[in-house]
Amino acid sequence: MSDYLQIANSKILVFAVIIMLTFVFAQSMIFLRMALKRAKALGMDHGKIKSAFKTGAITCIVPTLAIIVAFFALAPVLGVPISWGRLSVIGSLMYEVTAAGIGAEAMGAELGGASFTPQVFANAVWTMCIGSCWSVLACALFLKKIKSGYKKSTSKDDVWGRVLSGAAFMGVFANFIAKPVVKGGNSLLALGTSAIVMALLTFLITRFKVKWLKEFSLGFSMIAAFAVVTLMSL
């Protein structure tokens, strides 16, 4: 288990992530410059632009902290550079863990378990990368068409599209929810604790309108599950 972690934490992977992130920054800077130029051409109030920049910066802080908590959870399994890189580009925490889990399962192993060999680790990484192609290619190929379609017919809400998307996700989630139930032990304990804490947090959020808690709820639920499993394993 530790030999793949040496590879997973190697400097050359850190370098690969830095290249990726440089590109992400470059893209944002280009779009930002274009938008500022256009705002000037349209004669937009500069104060509005400034405030939009500030709002974007402040609003992202809390959700980002949740991503950092997720990084701490993912790094011991996938190594620092891969967890950092994957959580910084495309996808989300949920996607990355799901994809890595599917990649491990495809080789009959388990994420972070004793069966998680270097080869299984490589498969988890490939699966994470391959899976994100679908949504990114869809955006690259079809956004222009969809955008002009929306522009033509102002708003045509597709309820079935939303249901279909929710159903596809439920199909995948059902596997990961039912597995710990069938397995029992620590897995069931983690699943149950996390679900109960999430339920409590959701109650607090809606009952007392603690909006900031919303962004943390996933991270807190996972940490609570880790804490209970650790205590019960002592």
Add this chain to the structure above:
Amino acid sequence: MEKSVQFEKSLGLDNDYENKVHAIGRLSLFIGLAGTFLIPLTLWFGFGLLPTKQGLINGFIGISAMMAPVALAQLISYAPVLGSSAMYMAYLTGNLANLKIPSAAVAMENAEVEASSDEGDIISTVAVASSVIVSEVLIIIGVLAMIPLTPIINAPVLQPAFKEIVAALFGAVGFTFIMKDWKMSIIPLASAYFILKFKLIPSVYIIPALVFISIGSARLLYKTGIIGKK
């Protein structure tokens, strides 16, 4: 007369700007997507680490069964929320529903502009760009803070907990998702339980099968008007 000339002019500007955004956006997504493969390629060429052929095929089938059916549906539902350039940035950096979309929504609300307007397009672009920059910087700080903490996180006492990452994640996510539309979750959950409990089908086919069952049952519930009503 003067107004219509101005209108045509602004339309021309619109198309120029939009076309440029899409050209840059597409190119950057292709390059960025290729860039994400630097990691597995480094594992391959740097360390000779490759998965087995069968493992890779199974992984491809499993993840694609989850991502392919929703990719277009998701794109269609996000497209009207963000401007085009904001969409390209959000798709390259991910975390749309939990980060980019809230940032843009708050910014547009503060600026009192509509998402579909030219101004809304610019405001959402600026908000998403700033949230991309700030969030990536914060993550870098988080990564640096982790290095002194690594020995603690690698402590043997914590290992049982780390083995349960997926279970811990899906407890919370599962709760939220089931609550969102519990009627839709009953059939896929029950199917998953029985399939896993009695090992009814080979493990690689479980996820595609469950997605199929879930979409099929959702279609039925939608047709009968049990779900999907606003």
